[in-house]
Amino acid sequence: MATEFTLPATASKPHSLKRIGAWVLMGFAALLCFWLFVLPVIVVALSSVASHWSGTIFPDGFSMRWFERLGSSDFDALTTSLEVGFGVAVLGTVLGLWLALALEGRDRNGVGAWVDTIAMMPNGVPSVVLGLSVLIAYHKKPLDISGSAAIVVLVQLALVLPFCYRCAAAALRPELTILREAAASLGAPPSMVLSRVVLPQLVPAIRASLALGFALSLGELGATLTVYPPGFATVPIVVVGQVNRGYYLPASALSLILLAVSLAALLLIAAKVPRRRIA
């Protein structure tokens, strides 16, 4: 009997040590996650309501003055960002849907493979390089749109298209093809199949695609900075300008608004936050 009782006791000692080790490891991981990923968001929020934050561990005091001091140029940037983001999200979703429907069920060869590869290519192109290419292509005749917001929409559309296309293509499952074929074989014309069968099935994907397009457009910096004409600065451009001149706290206030808008859009349009898809 006695030996039977001592056995578990000796066995439990390394076990409990191991358990403490596991707890320490887990605590470390939790802290690391918090430190790396949650803290930045908190810092933006905290700094935008700080009255002064430099040379201290925590902000000196809190005030809303950075929000009150946002000038007309900040609000212009916000309007530009929202308008461009809306346009890019809608156009990107429509084009992505069109591409996905045209390519659906095609094996990967011939023109289909080329369309797929080229549509996905902006994912692998640095944003500055794409911005520069668009600037070179459209800053002089035969087509000069470098003075209007169209060039910003165009370059962001190219960057967002792969994501929207992937969203739509991922939703076109084989089951949906069967439904479409069933509807068509029962005599529904193609327009009816599209409006009554395909689009309702794709509503979640369309919402995800809109949200993703909008959020990516709001945060886009490299390509927009390369092409934007005077008067069409978006929020990221204004924020980076302020940061580089050392105006950290006003930049925080503006970034917080940007973050809030894109988060609200993500949550409003897509109940489930879409993943950033690539390839």
Add this chain to the structure above:
Amino acid sequence: MSSLSVSEHVVDDVAHTAAKRRRERLAQWHLWFILVVVLGPLVIYPLVQLLLLSVSGAHGLSFHAYTAFFGNPETSGVVGTTLGILFASATLASVLGVLLAAMLFFKPFPGAKLVTRFLELFVAFPSFLVAFTLIFLYGSQGSVSIGLQRLFNLQDPPLNFLFGIGGVILAEVVFYAPFVVRPTLASFATLDMRLIEAAKSLGANGWMVAFKVILPLAWPGIAAGTILCFLLTLNEFGILLVLGSAHLITLPMAIYSSATVDLDLPTAAAGAVVMLAMSLSLYALYRRVNRRTGGRNGN
């Protein structure tokens, strides 16, 4: 009777194949239309123009722009600097990402679900903002620096690395580790847990399970995530602009400043073509690896 039905069948078949072929041809034309009308102006035409401008001189073909871009003493080591930063930050981010994913999946702490969810929200978090928040934390006047100064009673704030290569690497690791976490989590989710149980019951310890069972099985997903991380880090711009624009000349910054500060588009185009070649080869590699894993980890 029977011959009639056979010929009817044949006629039907012929009509059917003709309709099928017509539909096929229509679909083909549809794709060509998309290629020309949508992708042409958005992607193909700009990239072709970029390529043409980089090799066009006053008298036809010329590589003057390339020698101008890489011959400039300020930008001579630019490819080396860019690749150095790329390897340092992408390697660190990948290791960190895989470790975090393993922790989140195999030893979930309370709130691990929340962290996973939070990582998905990183879509809405632009990279330049990460760089910006680091200024408040690790800048010479930031919280961590001042905290260390108070703790050790130092004369000056101890941290002064942020606006340079160290800060850029830190920001890129923080921002891109989540992009490794998600594909790695996805490939862990497809593991057959019975294999892990079997290995454990046969006496394998934690390290053995990790390196002999989990890693080989989850390897394709991890590889895809790592390559993606390298690609995104190479293409990064916002972090470089916020933290590296003053002292650090990298390829994207050199391209950007020749295009918008010097207003020298051909020279900028030459740099851009070189960078495009680097990015697209990484991207092609990513597509290959990802296709081999069935694309299920490709997000």
